[in-house]
Amino acid sequence: MSLEPKVALVTGAGSGIGEAVAQALLTAGYAVVLAGRRLEPLQALEQQALAAGHEALAIATDVSDEASVQALFAAIEQRFGRLDLLFNNAGVGAPAVPPDELPLQAWLNVINTNVTGVYLCSRAAFALMRKQQPQGGRIINNGSISAHVPRPFSAPYTASKHAVHGLTKSFALDGRPFSIACGQIDIGNALTELSRRMTQGVLQANGSTAVEPMCDVAEVAQAVLYMASLPLTSNVLNMTVMATTMPFVGRG
Numbered sequence: 001m002s003l004e005p006k007v008a009l010v011t012g013a014g015s016g017i018g019e020a021v022a023q024a025l026l027t028a029g030y031a032v033v034l035a036g037r038r039l040e041p042l043q044a045l046e047q048q049a050l051a052a053g054h055e056a057l058a059i060a061t062d063v064s065d066e067a068s069v070q071a072l073f074a075a076i077e078q079r080f081g082r083l084d085l086l087f088n089n090a091g092v093g094a095p096a097v098p099p100d101e102l103p104l105q106a107w108l109n110v111i112n113t114n115v116t117g118v119y120l121c122s123r124a125a126f127a128l129m130r131k132q133q134p135q136g137g138r139i140i141n142n143g144s145i146s147a148h149v150p151r152p153f154s155a156p157y158t159a160s161k162h163a164v165h166g167l168t169k170s171f172a173l174d175g176r177p178f179s180i181a182c183g184q185i186d187i188g189n190a191l192t193e194l195s196r197r198m199t200q201g202v203l204q205a206n207g208s209t210a211v212e213p214m215c216d217v218a219e220v221a222q223a224v225l226y227m228a229s230l231p232l233t234s235n236v237l238n239m240t241v242m243a244t245t246m247p248f249v250g251r252g
Helices: 016-027 039-051 067-079 102-130 155-174 196-200 217-229
Strands: 007-011 030-038 056-060 085-088 139-140 180-188 238-242
Touching: 007 016, 007 067, 007 102, 016 030, 016 039, 016 085, 016 217, 030 039, 030 067, 039 056, 056 067, 067 102, 067 238, 085 102, 085 217, 102 139, 102 155, 102 180, 139 155, 139 217, 180 217, 217 238
Parallel strands: 007 030, 007 085, 030 056, 085 139, 139 180, 180 238
Antiparallel strands: none
């Protein structure tokens, strides 16, 4: 058995869920590649990890750009020679406005990041996992409650997460012959700097605004770590982690 640590890639690793998952993987002994658009927070996390005796590599990446993703995976292959886990976490939203008031560019920005970005990274991971020895690996996509039920004025984000759900199933199917497992985690209201505004009130389906409960982002990280810990003969195809009393079941 190899004594080398397993290698994980986390996109959108500079903050929020991505940072929490990266921290959990580092603590579990993974060598973690930290990818995101902003290099500074990635480097800060890299230095923290190195100081704690972990192995980390920060790489500025735009997941919506094919050349940037190709450069990311070339660096991974050169440094580590393989990839055991990809956590597709990078994602963006759009302003919560009626669909006819949303500029096309705002729609494209969400689709390019949340859908094309997941596809580009998954495609590159698939290629590396397929040819490496031992063959195989795991892809975990950060879906959303919105992969199943929309919020008001969320057409781009909702459409993107429905698409991610389809990509998860497709890669799970296409990865079977190569020991590549693919699953998805759908998260409901994990408390991060980005979601903190939700503690002040969120627009509901009935037009009211209500404060919604949040769950600890560390619990989400542990859920991802559980999915990653399974042997490649087992897979969590879809997991929902949410604040117990958030208005998802029965939303609308």
